[in-house]
Amino acid sequence: xxxxxxxxxxxxxxxxxxxxxxxxxxxxxxxxxxxxxxxxxxxxxxxxxxxxxxxxxxxxxxxxxxxxxxxxxxxxxxxxxxxxxxxxxxxxxxxxxxxxxxxxxxxxxxxxxxxxxxxxxxxxxxxxxxxxxxxxxxxxxxxxxxxxxxxxxxxxxxxxxxxxxxxxxxxxxxxxxxxxxxxxxxxxxxxxxxxxxxxxxxxxxxxxxxxxxxxxxxxxxxxxxxxxxxxxxxxxxxxxxxxxxxxxxxxxxxxxxxxxxxxxxxxxxxxxxxxxxxxxxxxxxxxxxxxxxxxxxxxxxxxxxxxxxxxxxxxxxxxxxxxxxxxxxxxxxxxxxxxxxxxxxxxxxxxxxxxxxxxxxxxxxxxxxxxxxxxxxxxxxxxxxxxxxxxxxxxxxxxxxxxxxxxxxxxxxxxxxxxxxxxxxxxxxxxxxxxxxxxxxxxxxxxxxxxxxxxxxxxxxxxxxxxxxxxxxx
Numbered sequence: 001x002x003x004x005x006x007x008x009x010x011x012x013x014x015x016x017x018x019x020x021x022x023x024x025x026x027x028x029x030x031x032x033x034x035x036x037x038x039x040x041x042x043x044x045x046x047x048x049x050x051x052x053x054x055x056x057x058x059x060x061x062x063x064x065x066x067x068x069x070x071x072x073x074x075x076x077x078x079x080x081x082x083x084x085x086x087x088x089x090x091x092x093x094x095x096x097x098x099x100x101x102x103x104x105x106x107x108x109x110x111x112x113x114x115x116x117x118x119x120x121x122x123x124x125x126x127x128x129x130x131x132x133x134x135x136x137x138x139x140x141x142x143x144x145x146x147x148x149x150x151x152x153x154x155x156x157x158x159x160x161x162x163x164x165x166x167x168x169x170x171x172x173x174x175x176x177x178x179x180x181x182x183x184x185x186x187x188x189x190x191x192x193x194x195x196x197x198x199x200x201x202x203x204x205x206x207x208x209x210x211x212x213x214x215x216x217x218x219x220x221x222x223x224x225x226x227x228x229x230x231x232x233x234x235x236x237x238x239x240x241x242x243x244x245x246x247x248x249x250x251x252x253x254x255x256x257x258x259x260x261x262x263x264x265x266x267x268x269x270x271x272x273x274x275x276x277x278x279x280x281x282x283x284x285x286x287x288x289x290x291x292x293x294x295x296x297x298x299x300x301x302x303x304x305x306x307x308x309x310x311x312x313x314x315x316x317x318x319x320x321x322x323x324x325x326x327x328x329x330x331x332x333x334x335x336x337x338x339x340x341x342x343x344x345x346x347x348x349x350x351x352x353x354x355x356x357x358x359x360x361x362x363x364x365x366x367x368x369x370x371x372x373x374x375x376x377x378x379x380x381x382x383x384x385x386x387x388x389x390x391x392x393x394x395x396x397x398x399x400x401x402x403x404x405x406x407x408x409x410x411x412x413x414x415x416x417x418x419x420x421x422x423x424x425x426x427x428x429x430x431x432x433x434x435x436x437x438x439x440x441x442x443x444x445x446x447x448x449x450x451x452x453x454x455x456x457x458x459x460x461x462x463x464x465x466x467x468x469x470x471x472x473x474x
Contacts, residue, residue: 002090003090006046006090006092006097006099009044010054010056011054014051014052014054014123015122015123016120016121017037017041017042017043018043018046019033019037019044019045019046019123020049020052020054021046021047021048021049021051022048022050022051022057023047024047024063024070024071027073027077028078028112028114030045030071030074030078031113032112032116032118032125033045034075034079034102035112035117035118036119036125037102037104037120038079038083038105038108038110039105039109039117039118039119039120041104041120042102042103042104043102043120044101044102045071045099046099047059047067047097047098047100048096048097048098049097056095058092058094058095058096059097059098064089064096064098068087071085071100072085077113078112078113079111079112079113080110080112083103084103085101086103087100087101104321105141106321107141108141108143109128109134109137109138109141117137119133132296139296139319139335140320141320142320142333145336145338146201146294147202147205147336147337147338147339148201149295150194150196150199151199151200151201151204151214151215152214154198155198155199156183156184156193156197156199158199158209158210159199159203159209160208160244163206163207163246164192164207167207167345167346170346171345184197187203191203200338201215202336202338202339202342205245205339206244206339206342206346207244208244211242211243212242217298217300218293218295218300219240219242219248219300219301220240220248220251220252220300220301220302221302221303222237222238222240222252222302222303223235223238223303223304223305224236224237224238224304224305225304226307226446227306227307227415227447227450227451228309228454229306229450232450234445234446239255245290245339248290252286253279253286255303256282256286256305257279260276260277260310262274262276263276276383276384277381277384280359280362281359282310283348284358284359285355285366285379285381287343287348287349287355288314288379289301289314289379291339291340291343292316292335293314293316293335293336294315294316299315299376300315301314301315306383307415308383309380309383310383311380311381312379313376313378314376314377314378314379316335316376317371317372317376318333318370318377319333323370324368324370328356328357328360330356365382365384366379366380366381366382367379414435415447418447418448418451418456419455419456421434422471422472422473425459425471425472426470426471426472427468427469427470428440428448431443435447454474455473455474456473456474458471459472
């Protein structure tokens with residue numbers, strides 16, 4: 001590690017990735033720190049730096065040697081399974097700092113000799129006591145797959161026989177009744193049911209009659225907002241999309257197509273036009289969200305359409321220590337391999353990590369946000385036309401009171417009129433009069449607030465409700 005890099009880390013204080021130690025304390029205490037790092041994203045123990053204050057004290061030669069030996073013994077004897085650490089000594093203006101690096105573990109969960117499992121909580125650590133969190137650690141290491149778990153109180157009676165028949169006909173070219181294997185054994189061999197005849201989670205989500213009866217949080221919450229703010233209280237449409245995975249995919253695609261615009265792009269007048277976001281992009285990203293959802297987290301998939309973008313927020317961050325850059329290259333870590341297998345046989349899903357590279361090749365306006373803290377993965381797709389740019393090419397469902405006609409006879413949105421009018425500062429009353437609307441509250445909520453700090457600013461930002469407040473285009 002370089003000298004300036006280490007100085008900067010110390011200057012920034014302790015974090016979930018950096019811990020200060022004035023000196024080696026006990027193997028038991030240091031083992032707990034190692035376990036916490038290995039169970040999360042890894043980290044560094046800096047010996048020779050005072051706890052809390054970050055004062056650089058340094059270690060002498062004998063202390064460095066003794067600390068190094070103790071660290072090695074701790075990693076080998078006090079942590080299960082064994083972890084491997086890397087040590088380095090950095091000279092900070094004559095003061096020697098021993099840096100012990102613990103990598104993110106691949107065999108989670110790690111525990112100390114007493115069997116305690118530790119994880120990082122900010123700059124501190126805490127013990128894991130909840131079963132769901134323990135399962136999440138197993139899942140992250142690939143030792144547990146939630147889609148293979150049995151669903152209590154289910155049986156073959158909860159299977160949609162028509163969906164199952166379609167599956168066998170499409171995949172094997174013959175109905176299930178023509179196999180020389182008992183139905184119970186056949187379903188178990190395909191992991192649709194377990195050894196006791198209960199549906200697996202994947203079996204329920206692909207072939208169940210009413211999956212949400214047993215998994216109520218497995219839904220897509222779809223919202224079509226006015227403007228570009230998630231805090232908006234008014235929206236064009238909102239619905240919960242339920243059913244099996246293939247049904248939810250089909251419904252979500254239909255809903256998205258109803259929200260997005262189509263443009264002619266050189267096509268004949270009578271053609272339906274091209275979707276503003278390529279359909280293959282939406283298909284790949286929706287299927288990825290459904291297949292890679294974290295089934296241990298009680299949260300729904302969120303599908304949100306704004307004037308300037310579409311967002312798909314999925315419970316569950318990137319697994320296995322992979323980064324966004326690796327995902328873009330096609331490196332994948334299947335959180336739900338059984339669901340991925342069913343998806344590949346029932347939907348346009350191709351798997352094998354090829355989906356994201358295909359999306360990027362089709363549309364470069366896609367952004368990926370991996371939130372480890374919130375345990376969620378967000379895909380953001382920019383829309384080529386925003387509401388303020390919309391003109392005669394708009395073909396989305398916008399109500400008549402949101403459109404006006406310019407002197408040239410071209411359709412113009414209220415937002416576009418507002419921004420053009422506010423080239424000079426205008427009051428709320430003046431804006432209402434110009435837009436031909438009387439409801440001041442509605443105008444502010446629907447048209448002004450979504451544009452603030454993006455295309456519009458207040459003349460008195462420190463007093464938002466000032467009676468002399470005006471708005472001006474940025």
